[in-house]
Amino acid sequence: MKKSKHVVIYTGAGVSTSSNIPDYRGPKGIWTLKEKGEKLGETHFLDEAVPSFGHLAIASLHKAGYIHHVVSTNVDGLHIRSGIPIHQISELHGNIYKEICDTCKTSFYRSFDVLGRVKKRYTGRLCEQAGCDGKLKDSIVNFGEYLPEQELERAKQESKKADLTIILGTSMRVAPANILPTYSYRKGFPLCIINLQKTNFDSDATVRLFGETDVTLGYILEHLQL
Structure with missing residues (x-):
């Protein structure tokens, strides 16, 4: 990381488990329990979650360059x-605090969950841009x-600019997100994977750590x- 000029980190559900948000393929993950015929032990509300140590660690690493x-x-x-910063993150599946105008495509970030309460994901609010009265929709990407x-x-x-790729807390099984790391490591740049479960990229990794995200980031x- 000290030698790299452009580090891109890919994060998934494993980063948020210590924020009391279940992952998908861990021992208590959503898909794991579903395959066993078990249910989640409690209700998890995303809008009640707070950043984990992992989130704060990533922010510290970003701030330090x-x-x-x-x-x-x-x-x-x-x-x-x-x-x-908003311009230095790509949220591929959306954000529960973000709504988008269906006319001018302006994004609005809120302090509350904006998930659509009306038909077709509309939030019931209108665009705040001058001269635009478009309807606002939530930004969540649903299956399909x-x-x-x-x-x-x-x-x-x-x-494509990355000279170091880090995969953290995700099995990277869902396309097209799982294609993105290949733009860097297939050009010979190092790939680091930190995830408790196996990934399809393990054989390509320069460094492979089977560890918890918070603990590893702490080290x-x-x-x-820092």
């Missing part, structure tokens, strides 16, 4: 709440829907004296 862009499939908005073009394109461009901060 060690991480240059975050690509996330999480919708909890915790990276932005922890201090990552295309990823937001602007977010995906930004993630692609940042991925990284200590080593960098």
